[in-house]
Amino acid sequence: MDQKITIKDKQFRPFIPAKKIDEAVKKVAGQINAELKNESPVFLVVLNGSFMFASDLLKEVTIPCEISFIKVASYHGTSSSGSVSELIGLTEDLSGRTVVIVEDIVDTGVTLEKLVTVLQRKNVKQIKVATALMKPDSYKKEFKVDYVGMEIGNDFVVGYGLDYDGMGRNLKEIYVLA
């Protein structure tokens, strides 16, 4: 079935079926279970986009862990210092902890870099990154993305948590701009 869908002014076509997503999620969970089994990590789920990936992933994570939900707020100060980032919802003491950032997609890496910069000030033991999707041709940063579900090209996708102008997050398959 090659069923196109319309979201607002754009058409999207099926791109990654639920079965492939499921396989990718289980692969990532397996890597985390093996590599972080003695770490008792804190998963920091970055809302909104990561809610579906996080839910599926963490059901497959069998090691002891904590789960917390955060948002990144960016705003421009009145000075010329550029944009400032703040994490909303981070109440845990992360000192000495292994932190796993859970993202829906890593594109240019700008968002990830902001998160990492804030977390590096919190005396964490180490920062790991798990993402459902990654656009390697677009990624411009140095920071290592440890656990990648699937790599895609520089195409705009929706579904499985990802939105187009707020819509489409509920779709259980991933669609690409038609």
Ligand code: IMP
């Ligand atoms: P960054 O460029 O890595 O900072 O990604 C910024 C944000 O853009 C991601 O967290 C997503 O919210 C959004 N984004 C990037 N690529 C896509 C896409 O293909 N579909 C939907 N959102 C995207």
Ligand code: MG
């Ligand atoms: Mg996002």
